[in-house]
Amino acid sequence: MGPLRYRLPSRISTRAVLARLGDTAIIAAEPGGASARQYLDTADWRLYGSGRTLEVGADRWGAGTLTLRDARSGEVQATAEMENAPAEARDLPWDPVRSVIEGRRLLVQATAQARLQRLAVLNPDAKTVARVFLDRFVVVEPAGGRHVLRFVTVVPVRGYSSWAARITAALEEMGLQAAGVPLIVSILAATGRAEPGADRGPGVPLEREMPAAAAVGAVLERLRNHVVANEEGVRQQLDIEFLHDYRVAVRRARSMVRQAGGILPAGQVSALAGELGWLGALTGPPRDLDVHLEELEGRTERELEPLRAYLAEKRQHAQLQLLSALDSERYKLLIDQWQSMVSGSPGPYSEEAPDAGRPAGEVADEHVARAYRRVLKRGRAIHAGSPAEALHDLRKRAKELRYLLECFQTLYPDHDRTAAVKELKLLQENLGEYQDCQVQAVALQTMADELMERRVPAATLMALGRQTDELERREAQAREEFEARFARFSSARNRRRLESLVGMRT
Amino acid sequence: MRVIAAYSIKGGVGKTTTAVNLAYLSAVEGARTLVWDLDPQGAASYMFRVKPRVKGGGRRLVRGRLDVDSLIRGTDFDRLDLLPADLSYRHMDLHLDTTKRPTRQLARVLAPVRDQYDTVVLDCPPSLSLVSESVFEAAARVLVPMVPAPLPARTLDQLQAFLKAREMRRPPKVMAFFTMVDRRRKLHREIIIELAGTRPEVLAAEVPASTTFEQMGMRQAPVEIFAPRSSAAAAYRKLWDEIRDQGEF
Numbered sequence: 001m002g003p004l005r006y007r008l009p010s011r012i013s014t015r016a017v018l019a020r021l022g023d024t025a026i027i028a029a030e031p032g033g034a035s036a037r038q039y040l041d042t043a044d045w046r047l048y049g050s051g052r053t054l055e056v057g058a059d060r061w062g063a064g065t066l067t068l069r070d071a072r073s074g075e076v077q078a079t080a081e082m083e084n085a086p087a088e089a090r091d092l093p094w095d096p097v098r099s100v101i102e103g104r105r106l107l108v109q110a111t112a113q114a115r116l117q118r119l120a121v122l123n124p125d126a127k128t129v130a131r132v133f134l135d136r137f138v139v140v141e142p143a144g145g146r147h148v149l150r151f152v153t154v155v156p157v158r159g160y161s162s163w164a165a166r167i168t169a170a171l172e173e174m175g176l177q178a179a180g181v182p183l184i185v186s187i188l189a190a191t192g193r194a195e196p197g198a199d200r201g202p203g204v205p206l207e208r209e210m211p212a213a214a215a216v217g218a219v220l221e222r223l224r225n226h227v228v229a230n231e232e233g234v235r236q237q238l239d240i241e242f243l244h245d246y247r248v249a250v251r252r253a254r255s256m257v258r259q260a261g262g263i264l265p266a267g268q269v270s271a272l273a274g275e276l277g278w279l280g281a282l283t284g285p286p287r288d289l290d291v292h293l294e295e296l297e298g299r300t301e302r303e304l305e306p307l308r309a310y311l312a313e314k315r316q317h318a319q320l321q322l323l324s325a326l327d328s329e330r331y332k333l334l335i336d337q338w339q340s341m342v343s344g345s346p347g348p349y350s351e352e353a354p355d356a357g358r359p360a361g362e363v364a365d366e367h368v369a370r371a372y373r374r375v376l377k378r379g380r381a382i383h384a385g386s387p388a389e390a391l392h393d394l395r396k397r398a399k400e401l402r403y404l405l406e407c408f409q410t411l412y413p414d415h416d417r418t419a420a421v422k423e424l425k426l427l428q429e430n431l432g433e434y435q436d437c438q439v440q441a442v443a444l445q446t447m448a449d450e451l452m453e454r455r456v457p458a459a460t461l462m463a464l465g466r467q468t469d470e471l472e473r474r475e476a477q478a479r480e481e482f483e484a485r486f487a488r489f490s491s492a493r494n495r496r497r498l499e500s501l502v503g504m505r506t
Numbered sequence: 507m508r509v510i511a512a513y514s515i516k517g518g519v520g521k522t523t524t525a526v527n528l529a530y531l532s533a534v535e536g537a538r539t540l541v542w543d544l545d546p547q548g549a550a551s552y553m554f555r556v557k558p559r560v561k562g563g564g565r566r567l568v569r570g571r572l573d574v575d576s577l578i579r580g581t582d583f584d585r586l587d588l589l590p591a592d593l594s595y596r597h598m599d600l601h602l603d604t605t606k607r608p609t610r611q612l613a614r615v616l617a618p619v620r621d622q623y624d625t626v627v628l629d630c631p632p633s634l635s636l637v638s639e640s641v642f643e644a645a646a647r648v649l650v651p652m653v654p655a656p657l658p659a660r661t662l663d664q665l666q667a668f669l670k671a672r673e674m675r676r677p678p679k680v681m682a683f684f685t686m687v688d689r690r691r692k693l694h695r696e697i698i699i700e701l702a703g704t705r706p707e708v709l710a711a712e713v714p715a716s717t718t719f720e721q722m723g724m725r726q727a728p729v730e731i732f733a734p735r736s737s738a739a740a741a742y743r744k745l746w747d748e749i750r751d752q753g754e755f
Contacts (some may be wrong), residue, residue, distance in 0.1 A: 076584070078536050079536070111591050120582070125557075126555060127554075127556065127582065128580075128581075128582040156580075157579075157580035157581075158578055158579060158580035159556075159576075159577075159578055159579035159587075160579070160580065202672055468533055503532035
């Protein structure tokens, strides 16, 4: 039996609870306290995803305590005294938590004023046999709204669970109900926010019978929210994942829009697709530089220093370009246009969008099947002598298929879809490795040319040369492995799997 | 799970005091800690206000017939639990003797809760017996409190000889320290200097003779709770630091 947390409704006073507890057992007060709490997590809620919450509590003297809890039970897993709130993994003293956070920035996800009252339930030997916490949280919205949450938590002491059961029975008799969700979820809900991570990924809840235009609209809205949510992190360069997530959302949206011909009005589709292409292209160079810089992280060879400085300078430049784009009228228009496209109700049948009103499941099946056929066709045409472009093109088609499967994921049974994506992923990894190595080798060559003009030490250029060699070796290996990977992807077994997923022959 | 035994051949040298105070420090640091009160007198159980009784019988527990999980009791302190004593422990030698591989038995009893605790502190009865052997099998560290009396090295010698004779695969590391030290007494000072200089297993931390320890029985709590600023509390903090400084186990 773990701790049990009850929501204390406003109609029941704390005094009434105390009186009831006093009738049930001997109760003694223990030191409580008040603190301002900040709940920290990464933008993608990695800690919560790993079943933990992290809070910084400052008491009235400002001394900070970092508390790591089990998200569900609220039990304390570790505490540490801190002078400054941690901003990234290395500021935390706990290794397992560090490896969950990795390179992501810790953000303040919620704040609350907490007032805690601790009580001990004693047996006739004056031994503590259960604990009761009366907690009051005031959640303040940025706009100024205040929400009060009150909880009663019964914490059993091992070996004395019958006492905790007596206490919980008494509370339930008073009409208290178990909170049922982690505290952080209650705090977020108080300000109208969803459960952490609920809106991650492109998988919005969809129904097979809903109109196709509504389904595509919902997916595009989710992706737009991702773009908007990551924008501040991109601007401030909080960590490199913001730009990555931003970019992924843009590319998913572009792929979706491009494939939405027949579902959304053709005029809107081509305009938005073009603008999303512009945004995608803008985010490419800074992302590539982030990847290059990340690869250098932790390497201490002196000859790499000029390279690092060069890349950092380029990254800075790319950031300025990106910022000016994000501040532009064109960008604002794009975001507005995107919004109006998803919020407009799907029109009735029109010649511009004949599929708009058809069932989403049916239309999605057709699109997935078509995308799959395209991958098969392009892949089969590739032979040992095919140019690199043929593989690059196949990679794009594979990506389209992947995005479709991800964006429409809630239309398909989890198990079948995961299996299909897994096979596709293996192919994509191979194609990605091949192209990335090529692109990087070209980029290195350009860098080497530019660095040469700056008269950097020969050792630096040699280091670049070694890296290029390594990339070429990996590229060749990927090309060699392609045949086997594609054979697996296009095998009869995998094909049957996809056919049964979409319910039609490919 | 690191297992530490508070052990002495002699009684009344501060074993239970050591077990209770160190276990508390371990828990405060964040380690999930279990005290196993192996002494039939149940002094550690008393300190934590837990009835010294093993439901179903201590005999069945040490013979592996009882589920240890259900016998553990939470103390008044976070992360600190107790496996209570039982009067039947006074015959534990006999119970062990009727099991297969008796010296492995205590470790086997603890096996089901391995993942639940970071530190286990064994409060042992004073003897040199099959129980002690089983303790030495289970523990990685054996803490030996010594009163600075004449011939103090004798108990250490006995213990070391005993361990050596057992030819254990992984013998525990013996760590001895002085308790009930009165620095005003010349004899105490001399004995400590003499032994600390010649025996590497003797730790630098020493626990003073103090009325604070007498109060422990009345208050039924670790010294850190009711006298955190006392020399007694400071001594145990220093001892705990020194034990940990000698390496993870």
